[in-house]
Amino acid sequence: MSIDTLVNDRDAWTIALVGAPGVGKTRFISRVGFVCVRFTLLDASTSLCWMTLKFLFLELDGLTSKQGFSKRFAVDNQDTLVTLVDVYQNRQGTSEDDVDSLLRDADAFILMYSSTSPYSLQDVVAYTRRVRRATASYAHDPVLSLVANQRDRPAQDKEVSRLEGEALARELDCPYTETSAKTGDGVHGVVEDLVRALRARQEQYARKQENSKIGRAVRSFLGRR
Numbered sequence: 001m002s003i004d005t006l007v008n009d010r011d012a013w014t015i016a017l018v019g020a021p022g023v024g025k026t027r028f029i030s031r032v033g034f035v036c037v038r039f040t041l042l043d044a045s046t047s048l049c050w051m052t053l054k055f056l057f058l059e060l061d062g063l064t065s066k067q068g069f070s071k072r073f074a075v076d077n078q079d080t081l082v083t084l085v086d087v088y089q090n091r092q093g094t095s096e097d098d099v100d101s102l103l104r105d106a107d108a109f110i111l112m113y114s115s116t117s118p119y120s121l122q123d124v125v126a127y128t129r130r131v132r133r134a135t136a137s138y139a140h141d142p143v144l145s146l147v148a149n150q151r152d153r154p155a156q157d158k159e160v161s162r163l164e165g166e167a168l169a170r171e172l173d174c175p176y177t178e179t180s181a182k183t184g185d186g187v188h189g190v191v192e193d194l195v196r197a198l199r200a201r202q203e204q205y206a207r208k209q210e211n212s213k214i215g216r217a218v219r220s221f222l223g224r225r
């Protein structure tokens with residue numbers, strides 16, 4: 001989360017989904033009820049077409065952006081605009097710099113693996129390193145949420161236990177949730193909890209700023225006496 005985000009008095013958040021191919025990122029996004037249209041990064045020749053599309057979509061609730069899918073909804077009775085970005089979706093058309101820039105633009109991260117794939121759990125560790133590297137210059141640690149998707153799959157398909165997921169979440173110092181992008185189980189809760197965490201962080205930052213303003217005013221008052 002950049003300083004810009006923290007000082008902005010807004011309730012609009014970009015959440016990046018990172019995780020191995022096939023874990024369910026796209027399905028998760030459509031579950032949240034987002035307009036789910038895949039765009040690859042656009043080159044100059046298509047940017048005019050993109051601008052037209054963007055203009056058309058902006059008036060709609062489910063507006064979509066270059067790689068994100070946005071939706072306005074209420075969390076704790078307060079309106080918020082959330083954009084979900086599937087960072088690794090466009091791997092073929094996306095350079096490493098593009099990926100870093102998408103990560104830098106995000107306010108929070110859903111680190112997704114599938115409970116049917118131990119490899120996808122290992123990938124989460126590598127993706128988290130990358131997220132931390134991309135956001136290293138920010139004032140705060142990134143807001144993370146570890147998601148074990150495909151919880152609806154039968155027990156014999158499950159190769160990663162809840163305990164392993166929880167242990168990784170402790171290591172990453174973030175919440176752990178099991179979801180099913182197929183049935184929708186747990187999906188909205190993950191997004192809503194991230195919005196709550198981001199709001200809390202924004203409020204904390206605003207309070208800190210206010211306190212240091214008061215501190216400066218008091219020091220200057222005492223200095224004048």
Ligand SMILES: Nc1nc2c(ncn2[C@@H]2O[C@H](COP(=O)(O)OP(=O)(O)OP(=O)(O)O)[C@@H](O)[C@H]2O)c(=O)[nH]1
Nearest residue numbers: 021022023024025026027089149150151180181182
């Ligand atoms: N049973 C079940 N299947 C799921 C779930 N989530 C995704 N799938 C299926 O898993 C496959 C891959 O899902 P995607 O959403 O395309 O996965 P992705 O992470 O976006 O994959 P990439 O686009 O390759 O990065 C699809 O066939 C989905 O229908 C889930 O929670 N349960």
